[in-house]
Amino acid sequence: MTGPQPKDWIKAIHPYVPGKSTTDSGRKAIKLSSNENPLGTSDHARAAFAAHAGELERYPDSGATALREEIARLNGLDADRIIYGNGSDEVLHLAAGAFAGPGDEIIYVNYGFAVYEIATRRVGATPVIAPDKDYATDVDAILACVTARTRIVFVANPNNPTSTYTPREDIARLHAGLPSDVLLVLDHAYAEYLDEDEDDGGFALAQAAPNVLVTRTFSKIYGLAAERIGWGTAAAPIIDAMHRIRLPFSITIAGQNAAIAALKDQDFVRASRAHNAKWRAWLADEIAKMGNQGLRAIESKANFLLVLFEGHVSAETAYQGLMDRGYIVRWLPGQGLPHGLRITIGTESETLGLAAALREIVGG
Ligand SMILES: *Cc1c(COP(=O)(O)O)cnc(C)c1O
Secondary structure, three states, X not given: OOOOOOOHHHHOOOOOOOOOOEOOOOOEOEEOOOOOOOOOOOHHHHHHHHHHOOOOOOOOOOOOHHHHHHHHHHHOOOHHHEEEEEHHHHHHHHHHHHHOOOOOEEEXXXXXXXXXXXXXXXXXXXXXXXXXXXOEOOHHHXXXXXXXXXXXXXXXXXXXXXXXXXXXXXXXXXXXXXXXOOEEEEEOOOHHHOOOOOOOOHHHHHHHOOOEEEEEEOOOOOOOHHHOXXXXXXXXXXXXXXXXXOOOOOOOHHHHHHHHHHHHOHHHHHHHHHHHHHHHHHHHHHHHHOHHHOEEEOOOOOOEEEEEEOOOOOXXXXXXXXXXXXXXXXXXXXXXXXXXXXXXXXXXXXXHHHHHHHHHHHOO
């Protein structure tokens, strides 16, 4: 007797591989593998969470109204055109679920975020991979992949795992080149790490165009990864379609309150951005000094570096060596990057320690 058979497109999914938090030998280690905020979260967010932690018997507000209003106020958006999700991952899945199915195509870049493949295959759609340009998003290559079957284009900006940034002009050109019935999803998981005067124009497009969804998360700079809160904004018909299939209660009461308090503490966000910029530059410099050992960091606009190992020490050797010294980073052979390590920018002492460990491993 055979049991129930998953759909072929479900069997084709490569399950998401999360960053490790203990070493292979089970030892607790410094985790630089999931792009979390090394400074933690806002004290106000922590206090708001604690104040609501005892509210367990009632359902949360299904509309997350107070949270959406605070998001709208801070970003100059319309609260009615904001949808939340259990992490921005849920919002990405809602986009695929509402707008694509078997026979449709979804485009994303080579070295794109792992969730795009899962969201695409889950609904039976076909992934189409656009070639990169030295690890960066190539909007012309994406446009060349568009066919009559294309329903969605996913672009993370900055991108994970490559850390690269697609400037406003390129995003505008990409949008202008897409048919208006193709949904352009701009995944802004790392947007708060950009310099304050940097803006890829995503919100302006989401407000004006019928086919742009911008997603954001509380998991990265806001330091609330455990609470699973993300959101998106787009034209009303897009939000309406996604509402039809979303889970009615996907974020908790304490989480909603923590997120509202986090939004009101922009000092914490600024301090996190400044810390990241300082130590990202420092670490990139250290990697550059290891250039004659074949190491190279891709120019990063995010809270991590993608370090390529093109010399005598392999990324796998460095990954194991770092693990042995108590540092967990991300080695990504499953994403076509067997020669790369993605390293989250940690605290000052974590970053100093990581660099010293790496120097020891590569020698010279
Ligand atoms: C971390 C990340 C997310 C956010 O995931 P959440 O579900 O909000 O925790 C989304 N997109 C990219 C590219 C990411 O790296």
